[in-house]
Amino acid sequence: MAASRPSLLLLLLLLASSCTVHPDRGEGLLTDGFTAVELSEAQFKVQKPYDVPLAERYELAGGVRRMWVYATDKPITTAHPGGPRTEIKIQLVYSSGVWQFEGYGYIPCGTSGASVMQIFGAAEHATTLMLHVYGGRLTYYHDVATGVVDAGIYDRWFRLNVIHDVAASNVTVFVDGELRLTAPGRGGGSHYFKFGVYGQSRNGMSYRMESRWRDVKVFTKCS
Numbered sequence: 233m234a235a236s237r238p239s240l241l242l243l244l245l246l247l248a249s250s251c252t253v254h255p256d257r258g259e260g261l262l263t264d265g266f267t268a269v270e271l272s273e274a275q276f277k278v279q280k281p282y283d284v285p286l287a288e289r290y291e292l293a294g295g296v297r298r299m300w301v302y303a304t305d306k307p308i309t310t311a312h313p314g315g316p317r318t319e320i321k322i323q324l325v326y327s328s329g330v331w332q333f334e335g336y337g338y339i340p341c342g343t344s345g346a347s348v349m350q351i352f353g354a355a356e357h358a359t360t361l362m363l364h365v366y367g368g369r370l371t372y373y374h375d376v377a378t379g380v381v382d383a384g385i386y387d388r389w390f391r392l393n394v395i396h397d398v399a400a401s402n403v404t405v406f407v408d409g410e411l412r413l414t415a416p417g418r419g420g421g422s423h424y425f426k427f428g429v430y431g432q433s434r435n436g437m438s439y440r441m442e443s444r445w446r447d448v449k450v451f452t453k454c455s
Contacts, residue, residue, distance in 0.1 A: 262393045262406055266332055266451035275323040276448075279428075281305040281316060289318040299428040300442040301346075315437075319428030321352075324450060326398070326423055333394040333425045335448035339365050341386040345437025347430040351396055351403065355419030361394065361403050365443075366435055372405075372413055374434045381405055381412045389446075396423065425450065 276297075280289045283306050291298040297320065305316035322333075339348060344367050351361040364371045368386045372379035382390070393406040401417030427448065429441040 262395075262409065263332065263334065263451050266330075266453045269324065269450045269452055271322065271324065271450060277321045277323050278318065279308045279321055280318045282307065282309050296444050296446045297448075298442065298444045300440060301429050301431060303431055303437050303439050303441075305431075315431040315433060317428065317430035319426050319430050320445075320448075322425045322427075322448075322450060324424060326452070327421055328398050330395065330397045330453050331423070331425075332396075332451040333427075333448070334392070334451065335427060336389050336391050336446050337427070338387075338389050338444040339370075339385050340442050340444075341368070342438055343386075343429065343441045343443065344368075345432050345435055346441040346443070347432055348443045349392065349394065349427045350425070350430075351394065351423055352426055353420040353423035354417075357418050360396065360418045360420065360423060361405075361415065363392075363394075363405070364432055370407070372415060374432070376435060379413075382407045394425075398423070 278286060278290050280286060281301065289300060299318040299320070301316045301318045303316060307314050308317065333349070337348065343365055345364075347362045347364050348370075349363045350359050352359050354360045362373050363381060364373060365385060366376050368384060369376065369380050370382040370385040372381060391408050395404045396417070398417065401419065403415045403417060404411060405413035427443070427445055429443050431437040431441060
């Protein structure tokens with residue numbers, strides 16, 4: 233028995249090392265080969281209903297950005313045709329290469345009929361990608377039948393990675409390290425990432441919509 237104890241200890245150490253070396257559910261692996269872009273706080277521009285103070289629709293505390301909006305809220309300007317929103321526009325415009333958004337999101341139960349993340353810019357549309365929430369499902373645009381990206385998104389922190397290959401005209405979406413969506417690009421000469429809550433009239437929107445985000449980063453590499 234005494235002779236086998238060192239071997240047992242070695243085995244336990246190897247197992248512990250293995251658990252440490254390999255990230256849980258592929259964390260970090262999706263950004264391998266990418267370069268992190270340094271973002272200043274000024275590049276996180278909040279867009280909110282024009283007639284209410286920022287503090288009534290946005291909060292940054294403990295590294296968590298909390299955004300909420302009501303279905304009856306005004307748009308971001310008097311001339312803007314869009315619906316109610318409190319979103320952050322990452323002020324980093326790109327037109328070529330491969331770009332990746334990474335962030336940890338949280339959607340409280342009850343939020344429905346809202347876009348929570350998007351790639352703005354396209355040839356014949358406003359956006360290349362929009363991820364909506366309908367009744368606890370994260371979906372590709374309004375497609376609640378065949379475009380479900382995650383069927384249970386409420387009340388939990390999830391890691392979202394969105395990769396946009398401009399030259400290949402391709403978008404891939406990962407939730408918690410798992411590939412959930414591959415979609416075609418939509419052309420366009422410039423793009424940027426947005427996240428928050430943006431009310432969508434199709435399929436109905438809840439009266440109050442909210443999303444929370446932390447550790448939002450942007451990565452890039454040559455195509």
